[in-house]
């Protein structure tokens with residue numbers, strides 16, 4: 007599991023250690039780790055050209071001390087001083103090791119650029135000349151290594167307000183910062199390497215599950231399992247207008263390991279569901295006639311009229327966990343009472359749907375995804391899976407989970423319906439809302455990536471657009487990759 011912390015907690019932990027240790031110890035550890043990564047990336051340090059972008063704070067200090075270490079190993083190190091001040095000790099050390107001060111023209115000659123403009127002390131959009139330097143790093147042929155966080159990325163939220171460095175590698179100290187796991191920050195960070203500088207940290211604010219964590223969560227049938235014990239999921243999705251949502255959500259549930267899928271909907275989608283997924287048991291329109299289920303999925307393509315509201319309200323009165331998606335969320339944004347349930351509830355909005363639920367403009371949610379996912383969980387008293395470039399799972403008093411799998415190709419119609427069915431199957435299988443949402447997002451992302459790259463059936467030689475059905479088709483492979 008990867009864990010990440012808000013900046014305040016990192017600062018507090020640093021303060022404790024700084025009071026205990028001789029001055030400069032933490033920066034020394036940081037610079038040593040940074041220099042080791044740079045040396046590895048360079049392969050041959052002797053004779054290589056390294057350019058340091060140095061801001062006025064300690065982030066610049068880290069870059070200078072790492073530059074000193076590389077200069078001592080024979081690298082030609084040039085420092086571009088961007089701030090009105092410069093870390094004095096660091097600059098003296100670099101000079102003593104043979105490094106020199108230069109201007110931005112050095113960037114064109116570099117094999118490696120170390121971005122030490124700003125770290126966790128950065129506030130707001132980068133000012134000049136930092137912004138101009140960050141822009142120039144985009145055109146260099148060198149490998150770009152960010153110190154602690156890519157300059158221009160808000161370490162606490164992942165927000166990027168103006169220009170920002172796009173790093174190949176980010177070497178971060180003490181702990182991952184939340185902004186490195188959440189887009190757009192995550193997309194700017196490249197590969198993130200953690201240097202242990204000996205901080206004592208409390209519970210993380212954000213975590214990203216890895217293969218082994220998700221494998222531990224997944225329910226597996228035991229010899230004595232039958233379809234009822236494995237979990238029956240009810241799916242209320244689709245309408246005369248939106249028949250595809252029904253087929254895709256049921257597909258996600260069937261391939262997601264449900265013991266049985268009960269589908270509730272009008273005649274037309276029922277015909278299509280039966281044709282594509284004969285294993286589903288279908289009921290026309292009347293919620294009272296559906297047999298017992300262990301979890302409900304309510305909403306994809308359901309419609310938002312009175313009849314849809316009646317069905318949603320009847321189903322959400324039940325005492326089993328429920329996932330509310332798409333039209334279900336629109337209905338809930340008009341009638342919040344739908345969310346006041348006795349059993350656990352998971353909502354799976356994208357930014358537009360969350361915007362309707364919270365009454366906050368969509369752009370504000372896109373720019374501050376972490377904040378709004380947390381706020382929604384708190385305000386609505388439900389588990390929230392916020393879909394998007396980085397999918398987030400938020401629940402009160404738990405760290406926000408960031409989904410590390412997926413591909414931009416997933417941004418296509420119908421994939422959300424698949425996710426709903428899949429998460430519903432896992433809920434019915436006994437997972438909590440928090441775990442079902444996390445595991446479903448993870449598997450969905452893995453399946454999509456496999457669909458887009460063709461791996462592992464053929465050589466991964468590129469990527470292609472994918473359909474929601476492709477994601478369903480790759481779900482078994484995604485499961486197998488976790489459950490060997």
Ligand SMILES: NC(=O)C1=CN([C@@H]2O[C@H](COP(=O)(O)OP(=O)(O)OC[C@H]3O[C@@H](n4cnc5c(N)ncnc54)[C@H](O)[C@@H]3O)[C@@H](O)[C@H]2O)[C@@H](O)CC1
Nearest residue numbers: 020032033062063064065125126127128129131132133154
């Ligand atoms: N505190 C510690 O114990 C340690 C800190 N370390 C390093 O220190 C960094 C934090 O250092 P600082 O607190 O000095 O802060 P930073 O060096 O991250 O940034 C603060 C400086 O950047 C300027 N700045 C802020 N926002 C700006 C913007 N938008 N445009 C242009 N300039 C801007 C400020 O005026 C200030 O001079 C960490 O990210 C890490 O790299 C490491 O050495 C490890 C130990």
Ligand SMILES: [K+]
Nearest residue numbers: 121124153157
């Ligand atoms: K930086």
